[in-house]
Amino acid sequence: MTTPVYENFINGHFLKNQSGDTFAVKNPATDEVIYHVEVADEFIQNAAIESAKQGFAAWSAMTPIERSRILLKAVSILRERNDELAKVEVLDTGKPWQEAECVDVETGADVIEYFAGLAPAQVGQQQMVGNDFYYTRKEPLGICAGIGAWNYPLQIACWKSGPALAAGNAVIFKPSEETPLGAIKLAEIFIEAGVPAGVFNVVQGAGEVGQWLTANPDIEKVSFTGEVGTGKKVMASAAGSLKDLTMELGGKSPLLVFDDADVSQAVSAAMLGNFYTQGEVCTNCTRIYVHKNVYQQFIDELKTRTEQNIIAGDPMDPEVNLGALISKKHQELVLSYIDKGISEGATLLTGGKALSPASAPNGYFVEPTIFVDCKDDMTIVKEEIFGPVMSVLVFDDEDDVIRRANDTHLGLAAGVFTKDIQRAHRVIHQLQAGICWINSYGNSPAEMPVGGYKQSGIGRENGIETLDHYTQTKSIYVGMSNIESPF
Numbered sequence: 001m002t003t004p005v006y007e008n009f010i011n012g013h014f015l016k017n018q019s020g021d022t023f024a025v026k027n028p029a030t031d032e033v034i035y036h037v038e039v040a041d042e043f044i045q046n047a048a049i050e051s052a053k054q055g056f057a058a059w060s061a062m063t064p065i066e067r068s069r070i071l072l073k074a075v076s077i078l079r080e081r082n083d084e085l086a087k088v089e090v091l092d093t094g095k096p097w098q099e100a101e102c103v104d105v106e107t108g109a110d111v112i113e114y115f116a117g118l119a120p121a122q123v124g125q126q127q128m129v130g131n132d133f134y135y136t137r138k139e140p141l142g143i144c145a146g147i148g149a150w151n152y153p154l155q156i157a158c159w160k161s162g163p164a165l166a167a168g169n170a171v172i173f174k175p176s177e178e179t180p181l182g183a184i185k186l187a188e189i190f191i192e193a194g195v196p197a198g199v200f201n202v203v204q205g206a207g208e209v210g211q212w213l214t215a216n217p218d219i220e221k222v223s224f225t226g227e228v229g230t231g232k233k234v235m236a237s238a239a240g241s242l243k244d245l246t247m248e249l250g251g252k253s254p255l256l257v258f259d260d261a262d263v264s265q266a267v268s269a270a271m272l273g274n275f276y277t278q279g280e281v282c283t284n285c286t287r288i289y290v291h292k293n294v295y296q297q298f299i300d301e302l303k304t305r306t307e308q309n310i311i312a313g314d315p316m317d318p319e320v321n322l323g324a325l326i327s328k329k330h331q332e333l334v335l336s337y338i339d340k341g342i343s344e345g346a347t348l349l350t351g352g353k354a355l356s357p358a359s360a361p362n363g364y365f366v367e368p369t370i371f372v373d374c375k376d377d378m379t380i381v382k383e384e385i386f387g388p389v390m391s392v393l394v395f396d397d398e399d400d401v402i403r404r405a406n407d408t409h410l411g412l413a414a415g416v417f418t419k420d421i422q423r424a425h426r427v428i429h430q431l432q433a434g435i436c437w438i439n440s441y442g443n444s445p446a447e448m449p450v451g452g453y454k455q456s457g458i459g460r461e462n463g464i465e466t467l468d469h470y471t472q473t474k475s476i477y478v479g480m481s482n483i484e485s486p487f
């Protein structure tokens with residue numbers, strides 16, 4: 001059976017490359033090639049820049065309310081096609097249908113809707129300075145590049161294009177080479193909604209294509225989602241043309257469970273924050289610090305619920321709640337971390353092996369895995385694993401657990417479970433993380449800014465401030481009297 005070949009999406013249509021280079025995309029749940037994609041060669045790269053320049057000229061000349069109207073049309077189409085798009089995400093990522101069906105498309109559409117609504121409300125300021133005055137304009141940056149990770153491909157494309165387009169920029173988006181189809185679908189939807197050709201372009205390929213985007217002098221900004229190490233390369237490369245940057249990087253986030261917490265609720269949060277999307281979520285609370293007074297109760301319930309309630313298998317089966325990891329290579333990496341956990345002395349509470357469910361025997365599954373008796377200096381406690389692997393640690397002193405939670409160069413997210421309202425805020429204010437939850441974990445509505453402290457990121461996505469990250473301020477001084485000059 002021949003599989004489809006997708007070309008790059010430039011200037012409102014598919015465009016064939018000249019090199020003929022393609023790459024294959026596999027369904028992680030079956031290990032089968034499902035389609036091929038053409039690599040963005042030099043011809044495509046040049047065409048993408050020309051297209052985005054033209055797109056920017058047309059789009060930035062429209063009023064914010066005109067742009068908003070068109071983007072809201074795209075939002076309606078995204079929602080109408082929810083199931084078709086959710087299926088694309090399941091086949092590309094291996095994540096369960098029961099998640100994609102209600103989260104991936106919806107949270108992407110929400111963010112475009114949010115920024116479409118905000119765009120016409122963005123205003124400059126004016127101030128008198130003596131008899132003169134100045135005023136400011138919020139102007140778009142120009143061509144913005146988006147570079148995406150593979151865990152939420154369509155959502156990431158929406159989260160980057162929403163504010164960028166609302167503010168009047170053109171976008172060249174490069175999805176992860178593991179999950180390239182969602183962004184193409186989004187590009188088609190933008191065209192159908194009336195976004196002018198050239199405003200949203202999709203280039204395909206791996207690191208080299210990303211590297212080209214970060215170095216290209218015609219691109220004013222890069223918004224990147226991916227690993228810390230790749231983020232550093234992106235920043236170094238973007239320095240050559242002093243680009244504006246947004247960085248959404250990795251994490252190793254702590255969840256603190258105090259002895260007055262609702263333990264069952266904390267177990268729910270820990271499971272969501274480690275096993276949702278088979279653990280491939282950047283904000284995951286992979287370090288769970290539990291107060292010694294509730295430690296045994298916590299791990300007993302955690303073990304029972306993990307062993308009884310998780311169903312791995314064909315991700316399209318609506319009953320399945322644990323999907324396949326993105327690739328064989330990633331499965332092997334996650335298993336190697338589990339081996340390290342065992343060899344460094346952590347106790348395996350449950351899981352620890354690859355899985356081969358009857359309905360998806362060739363998929364890259366890993367059992368939901370929980371380590372207890374973990375120590376702060378173990379590799380599994382220090383490094384991001386990006387799979388369904390949870391480390392549980394004990395504490396008995398508030399100040400000490402805050403110090404331990406902060407003892408990392410990462411700072412994406414953090415959570416606290418306690419019924420003591422003062423302790424909840426006191427502790428969360430001391431945690432060095434950009435996205436925090438009290439008696440909750442993982443929710444990320446369009447209205448709430450998200451991004452990391454320390455090496456987990458720069459800048460924010462979502463929330464009002466993000467619109468500022470896609471505009472630049474022009475100050476205009478107006479003289480109301482004759483110039484006084486010594487010349």
Ligand code: NAD
Pocket residue numbers: 147148149150151152174175176177205206207208209210211214225226227228230231233234247248249250251281282283384386412452456457
């Ligand atoms: P990755 O860093 O390997 O790749 C991310 C993207 O960068 C891909 O599109 C890739 O092709 C591209 N790329 C690779 N090398 C490049 C280079 N030199 N220059 C420019 N682009 C390059 O990350 P991944 O494996 O796709 O995703 C997993 C990581 O993403 C995890 O660390 C996770 O925590 C992080 N993540 C963060 C967030 C967030 O919002 N903070 C969200 C999702 C994922």
